[in-house]
Amino acid sequence: MIVVTGGAGFIGSAIAQELNVRGRKDIIIVDDVDHLEKAKNIASIKYKELRGKDFFLKKILSREIDSIEMIIHMGACSSTTETDEKFLTKNNYHYTRHLATYALEKDIRFIYASSAATYGNGEIGYSDDESKLNTLRPLNLYGESKHKFDLWVKSQGVLDRVVGLKYFNIFGPNEYHKKNMQSMVIKGFIQAREKNKICLFKSYRKEYQDGGQERDFLYIKDAVKMTLFFLDHPTICGIFNIGSGKARNWNDLATTIFKAMGSDPKIEYMPMPENIRNQYQYHTCAETQKLLEAGYNMQINSLEEGIIDYVKNYLISTKRLGN
Numbered sequence: 284m285i286v287v288t289g290g291a292g293f294i295g296s297a298i299a300q301e302l303n304v305r306g307r308k309d310i311i312i313v314d315d316v317d318h319l320e321k322a323k324n325i326a327s328i329k330y331k332e333l334r335g336k337d338f339f340l341k342k343i344l345s346r347e348i349d350s351i352e353m354i355i356h357m358g359a360c361s362s363t364t365e366t367d368e369k370f371l372t373k374n375n376y377h378y379t380r381h382l383a384t385y386a387l388e389k390d391i392r393f394i395y396a397s398s399a400a401t402y403g404n405g406e407i408g409y410s411d412d413e414s415k416l417n418t419l420r421p422l423n424l425y426g427e428s429k430h431k432f433d434l435w436v437k438s439q440g441v442l443d444r445v446v447g448l449k450y451f452n453i454f455g456p457n458e459y460h461k462k463n464m465q466s467m468v469i470k471g472f473i474q475a476r477e478k479n480k481i482c483l484f485k486s487y488r489k490e491y492q493d494g495g496q497e498r499d500f501l502y503i504k505d506a507v508k509m510t511l512f513f514l515d516h517p518t519i520c521g522i523f524n525i526g527s528g529k530a531r532n533w534n535d536l537a538t539t540i541f542k543a544m545g546s547d548p549k550i551e552y553m554p555m556p557e558n559i560r561n562q563y564q565y566h567t568c569a570e571t572q573k574l575l576e577a578g579y580n581m582q583i584n585s586l587e588e589g590i591i592d593y594v595k596n597y598l599i600s601t602k603r604l605g606n
Contacts, residue, residue, distance in 0.1 A: 284331060284350050288313040288339070288382070289358030293458040294396065294450070296324035297507045298355055300457075300605045303329050305511075311351075313339045313358060320460035327605040340378060343385045353392040353514065356382055362464055363400060363425045364559060375428035380435060387441060394513050397433055397522065399451040399499070399567055400426030409499075410570045411449060411524045413442055422562035433522060443520050446513045451526035451569050455503025455589065456597040456604050467533065468590055471540045472598050480549040481537040488565055493552040494534035497566045499526040502589030503604075505581070512579050519577050526569025531586045539587050543594035 285302060289295035290312030299310055310330040316322050325333070334342075336358060342348040360374045379395055386393035402409050403420040416437055421427045433447055454466035471481040483494040491497075509525050534550065541548040555563060584592070596602065 284309045284311055284352060286311045286313060286339075286351055286354045286356075288336065288354070288356045289396075290314050290330075290333075291316045291321040291325045292357060293324075293461060294453060294503065294506060294510070295355075295357035296321075296328065296457045297455070297503050297604050298357065298510060299325065299328050299330065301507050301511060303605070311339075318460045324457050324460070324603060327603070336378070340381060343381055346385075351389070351391055353394070354382055354386050355510070355514075356393065356395040359396060359429075361398075361425070361461075363423050363562075364463075365425055368424050368427075371424050371428040372431075375425070376431050376435075379432045383432075383436070383441075383445060387444060392446075392514070392517055393444075394446040394448065394510065395432070396429075397447045397449045398426060398429040399449050399524070399526070399569065401430040401433060401449060402426075402567070404564060405566055405568075408570065409524065409568055411522050411573050413437060413522050416522075422564065436522075442522065446520055447522040448510060448513075448525045449522065449569070450506060451499040451501055451524065451567060453501050453503055453506045453525075455506075455593050456602065457503065459601070459603075467536060468540060468593055469598060471537055472544070472594060475540055475544055475546060479546070480551055481540065482551050482553050483533045483537060484555040484563075485552045486565075487555065487560060487563075491565055492534075494537070494550060495532045496563075497530040497532050497568070498564075499529065499567050499569045500531055500536065500586050500589070501525065501527045501569075502584045502593070504592075505583050505589075508581050509574065509579060512574075512577075512581075516578065521573075523574050523577070524569035524571055525574075526567075526571060527583055527586075528569055528571035529586075530566060530568035535586060536590065539590045540594060542587075543591045544599075
């Protein structure tokens with residue numbers, strides 16, 4: 284059986300859906316389905332069991348669960364503005380460590396979600412070279428919690444036995460439940476539909492124009508393909524960036540949303556909230572050479588291709604993957 288934690292969430296449900304496409308239905312989805320939109324994410328997925336995250340952890344700690352061939356751990360608190368350090372440590376560090384310890388003990392594949400937030404302001408780049416892990420300085424507690432586990436993996440000397448994936452800015456269907464942590468694509472679509480305009484943050488650095496702040500945007504369908512590459516190649520281990528390898532700005536994103544909706548672009552700029560101004564990333568861009576050298580060679584959707592597919596085939600009709 285394959286365990287997918289966070290399996291009713293954004294990336295997790297997309298992975299479970301693709302596993303079904305591949306003919307795999309022996310899936311244990313681990314998640315607290317506490318939101319109608321999360322329930323809708325898994326409505327069309329065929330799986331063997333659905334377990335709450337605390338219940339599943341108890342089974343792992345007591346070693347009362349068998350027949351697992353792989354754990355794909357996507358479950359976490361993913362809020363970059365979360366300020367409860369104990370909560371983040373419990374959910375993003377300790378929980379992950381317990382699952383990893385079990386997987387290592389049982390010698391089963393363990394693939395976990397790290398984050399591009401671990402790179403901080405990017406002043407030393409976005410290299411997924413594990414020798415540089417100790418030099419990274421995340422800007423927020425979420426990034427710290429993810430980075431802490433990456434460092435634990437390194438300290439235990441098991442980088443050659445697990446896979447850590449540093450996801451950059453992923454967008455696409457099945458993120459409806461994420462509220463304020465939804466991608467700017469869905470937020471922008473809603474703004475454009477309801478107000479005929481999209482609001483972006485002003486820039487507070489002279490080298491970036493308003494809306495010119497850059498991100499590495501990756502469509503969910505590509506993120507899933509990259510993730511399952513490591514299912515298909517069980518001997519490849521280590522920490523890898525999951526991104527497009529290209530930096531695009533928010534103005535590009537907003538303009539493409541309007542294009543997909545058949546509307547003329549109207550973009551306004553608003554002040555950035557004080558609580559995120561000092562931890563805001565102005566540029567992210569995944570270095571993907573390591574992934575490519577590992578053998579990944581699938582064509583990646585451009586920002587425009589991803590947004591147009593998302594808007595036209597999912598957002599307008601509120602469809603999900605698998606519908």
